[in-house]
Amino acid sequence: MxxxxxxxxxxxxxxxxxxxxxxxxxxxxxxxxxxxxxxxxxxxxxxxxxxxxFKSKEGLYLAINARGMKILEQMFRDAAREVTTGLEKIVNIGKAYFKFSQEFHNYFQAMIHYEAKKPDTDMELPCWDSCETQGMRTLEVVARAVETGIEDGSIRADVDPMQVAMALWGHTTGLIQVLALKVNQLEKFNDVTLEDIINTSFKMTRNGLAG
Amino acid sequence: MxxxxxxxxxxxxxxxxxxxxxxxxxxxxxxxxxxxxxxxxxxxxxxxxxxxxFKSKEGLYLAINARGMKILEQMFRDAAREVTTGLEKIVNIGKAYFKFSQEFHNYFQAMIHYEAKKPDTDMELPCWDSCETQGMRTLEVVARAVETGIEDGSIRADVDPMQVAMALWGHTTGLIQVLALKVNQLEKFNDVTLEDIINTSFKMTRNGLAG
DNA sequence: ACAACAACTGACTAACAGTCATTTAATAGG
DNA sequence: CCTATTAAATGACTGTTAGTCAGTTGTTGT
The missing domain is CATH 1.10.10.60 (Homeodomain-like)
Incomplete structure (x- = not known):
């Protein structure tokens, strides 16, 4: 049947x-x-x-967000596979995230929408958990890259991979978000491009992690 | 009269x-x-x-946000004054930001609310400009600390102060935001505290900038 | 053929942001 | 002190929209 x-x-x-x-x-x-x-x-x-x-309009938007998160995870996996050392993987994942925010700007916007919500809001939605675990899977891709880096010596050994992964996730999300908001002001008042700042950030991260 | x-x-x-x-x-x-x-x-x-x-409910919330930004700027200034070298100033400002997000959680929430909005939304509100310039003033406090660091040798000289300031602003805002969202998941599934990750982030930043 | 069940409908309600014609209070001039 | 003019405040009203639910239509199993 x-x-x-x-x-x-x-x-x-x-x-x-x-x-x-x-x-x-x-x-x-x-x-x-x-x-x-x-x-x-x-x-x-x-x-x-x-x-x-869908339970609500928010629930529907959350489902859209879930799609974006899946794409992002795949991009992270690809980025990690493209290069060899752990540190290179991390930088490449960072670049992939930036690329995602540009190519899939609308999915990125959806992600931001939920990261800005108070934790308690709509926590009961079944989709929420799915997004959470999706996020965790993505985070684990980063954490594994850090582990690789510690093993191959490209990343300093005195850090916890999962903690670094979370820190990097927060850093990069926040940076892209702030820059997305300020692109207009940015290129007019100060004479810097978006890419300049992203590169500065990558440079800092690289130096901060190098073993 | x-x-x-x-x-x-x-x-x-x-x-x-x-x-x-x-x-x-x-x-x-x-x-x-x-x-x-x-x-x-x-x-x-x-x-x-x-x-x-007030032009709208959003405009009223924006005025609340402006109050928070003023408090934050003052906290940044105090943090920079408390220590001497540029690198110390940067770390101390970072700590101040984290403290702000805990002590003035609701103001931080208001900030997040606006950083999550699309750039084009409500751009015409008179309050918006005031918040933008407020943000710039705050950013300049950070940039000046970086300059100090380059001069006193505590921060590497091959970076642009304003670019670093923007990167740090994005990094820290994003990190705190992500952590605020995940505190629940965080301390249950992984056995890390919020402070652990913040400290990991500071460590990375310090190493990334050290001269 | 028909009962039982699942999927779908759209008119309806409640809630809320924002408006505007009208009223009330304050000020200036004679 | 009275009155005209302007400024400040009001609250009933409108339009919009998320979410509901009693009723209809279609599908499956007997």
Whole structure:
């Protein structure tokens, strides 16, 4: 009796179709300027149906965020594979993150949206956990690169890999976020480019970790 | 004719009283869970009056943010004055930022709120510029500390002070933000404390900048 | 053919940001 | 002291939107 399976598959497809529709609108108009009615129309469904698949508008946006996080994890894995020493891996992962924030600017925006929320908000959403574990997996890619670096001697041995991974995650997320906000002011008032600062940051990180 | 001056003074007082009222509510219940009607009642004014003093709810929150930024700038200045070498100043400023995020958690939250917003949103608000220049002043305190460090030899000379200041600002803001979000997961799953990671970050920064 | 169940609908409600015609208070002039 | 003019404040009202739910439509198993 493959009917249950087919139904499950169809349910997932519909769910994805809704996320697709929401993405198209939110990525074009922004989260605040997109209404659930608009999403419903774009998905060719009624509004009520959206709420059968997602608990709330935030929950829907969280599902979009989950997609972005998956892409980011893959980019991190690729970045780590491209080079050999641990320190190189770290720098390359950092570059991948920056690339992600540019190429998938809208997914990055979604990530920021959730990192800015108070911890207690909407913690009960089932999607939240999935994002958390996704984040952990991504973090572990970084931590493993640090371990590699300690082993091959490219990274100083007196640090804890997971702690460094978390610190780097915070550093890079924050830097990209701040720069995204200030690009306008940046290039007019001070005569620095976004890349200048990113490179300065990489230089600092490299020196801070070198063994 | 000191009447105009008195009126101006009264206007500022009323404005401050509104911010006070909004702060009390938002800091207790959170921004999303505070309505303008609630603020009006707390301030013992009608809702319409709030809009004579602030363009929007966001504008009011931005004014709260401005208060926080002033406190932060002062803390940075104090932190820089407490120690002598440039590198020490940088580390001490970092510590001050962390302290700010703990002691004035609600102001930090307000800052995050605006750093997470898209650049184009509400850019026209008069308060925004004030926050931007406030931010620049704060950043200059950091940049000056880096300059001092280059001069006294505690910081490597091959970096641009303003670029380093911006990188550090991004790093630290991001790190604290991420940690604030993950404190729960953090201390349960991995057996690290918030302070451990902050210290790891400081260690990396110190090594990355040392001359 | 029909009962039982699942998926879907869209009109409806509640909540809230922001507005504006009207009222109230303060100031200046005669 | 009275009155005209301007400034400050009001709160009922509007428009928008997230979320709901009683009812309809379609699908499956007997």
């Amino acid at each position: 493959g009917i249950a399976e087919r139904k499950e598959r169809e349910k997932q497809q519909r769910r994805n179709a809704i996320i697709d529709a929401a993405e198209r609108l939110i990525f074009e108009k922004g989260y605040e300027n997109t209404t659930m009615d608009m999403v419903a129309e774009e998905a060719e469904l009624s509004k009520g149906t959206l709420y059968l698949y | 000191g009447i105009a001056e008195r009126k101006e003074r009264e206007k500022q007082q009323r404005r401050n009283a509104i911010i006070d009222a909004a702060e009390r509510l938002i800091f207790e219940k959170g921004y999303e869970n505070t309505t303008m009607d609630m603020v009006a009642e707390e301030a013992e004014l009608s809702k319409g009056t709030l809009y004579l003093y």
